[in-house]
Amino acid sequence: MKNIGIYLVTLLFLTSCESNLNQVPPLEAESSSLKSYDEVLNAAYHYQQPSVTPLAVMGDFRADNMLMREAPYPAFDRFDKDLAGGDLVEQFFRPFYSNLYKSILSANNVIENSKNAKQVGEAKFLRALSYFKLVKVFGDVTVNLTATPSLSDKSILTRQPAAKVYDEVIIPDFLAAIAALDNASVSSGRASKIAAQGMLAKVYMQRGNFASAAPLLAEVVNTASAAKISLRPKFSDVFGEANDLNSEILYATRFSTSINDLYAYSQFSEWFKGTDTKSPNPLDPDLIAAFDVNPGDLRKDVTIDVANRKGKKWGNLDQDWIELRYADILLLHAEALNENGSPAATVLKVLDPIRTRAGLSVLDPAEIDTKEKVRKVILDERRLELALEGQRWFDLVRTGTVDSEMGQTVDKNYYLFPIPNSEVLSSGGVITQNAGY
DSSP states (O other): OOOTTTTOOTTGGGSOOOOTTOOSOOTTOOGGGOSOOHHHHHHHHHTTHHHHHHHHHHHHHTTTSBOOOSTTGGGGGSOSGGGGOHHHIIIIIHHHHHHHHHHHHHHHHHHHHOOOHHHHHHHHHHHHHHHHHHHHHHSSBOOOOOSSOOSSOGGGGSOBOHHHHIIIIIHHHHHHHHHHOOSTTTTTTSOOHHHHHHHHHHHHHHTTOHHHHHHHHHHHHHHTTTTTOOOOSSGGGGSSGGGTTOTTEEEEEOOOTTSOOOOOSOOHHHHHHTOSTTOSSOBOHHHHHHHHTSTTOTHHHHHEETTTTEEOSOOOTTSOEEEEEHHHHHHHHHHHHHHTTOOHHHHHHHHHHHHHHTTOOOOOTTTSOSHHHHHHHHHHHHHHHSTTTTOHHHHHHHHTOHHHHHTSOOOGGGGSOOOOHHHHHHTTTSSOOOTTO
């Protein structure tokens, strides 16, 4: 995939595809003549799949959970311009970038043309999710909100400030999805109202807008039971192909070996399990040490294999990628309450179900009695609960704890990742590279 303006493949969804999802209309169809946009919407879902492995690697291998072994991949564990190297761009940043814009283009087509309000709501959810991922990874990004962008006007490629993308695209789209959707499709692999609420809350948390996040998170918690969302009794019940789309999952990107795979490299499960030769023993000793602080933590043996220095949470290529689950919501709710000034006893109580499930004692507000102490235990809890789920690096960035947790001073240029250089070149320099790369 080349430049998203000149090569944005306006008619991409009109070409045939071998996917069992049959996600695109036949070649001879014109988008304006379509009566059903189910297949175009399926394409928007399907193009989320190739973004998963790159984002998972960025989230855990960039942070202190996983390590790369074979050159040039250890650039993930350094903070310099080497991360923009050719092999890394080809395997991670280009597929992530190009396929999310394909998802956006398909979503735009549904939004512009479908008369089905639920379809439009799902498309807006996917467009918001796509831009949320892009902004977290790259910062300022090119914005396209039409199904038929100009192929001659390069000015549309100009990167828009991340704050503007949040305010004018991501937040409005999630709000529109909330208004259009219900919870009939929860845990089905489709967008739902509660998934949109949860994702919007994550957006607010990413931006440090705790005042907006807290009531939204409270609403998700209060309506979870009615939507048949709850913590699984055992942590091990959350993961594995047999547990796909379980009651804890608000939203997941679906994977199946029977579906055409748009990502041409090793999938996320292989990276974490160490079956990719570039990192056969990827487990970072720092994550082992973090688990060892609480020797009875039941999450440890589900998440990591200490003896073989690898991850265990992800099993095979048919296992779905969890984008948002209820434990994440509870942890974010506790964090938002703490940042908004709630008493330690109130905040720590939100963590009780997560810790109890992990076989740990509840935290004592008499000991953890300041906002700073509570903030630290929540970050530690997020690390262990969500390890190998692509969250760690982005948590460190948004909480301003990169240096303290990584044990070094990191140039803030390297909080973001490099734009694929092919996009910069093919745009004639209209798309600019991130500083430091």
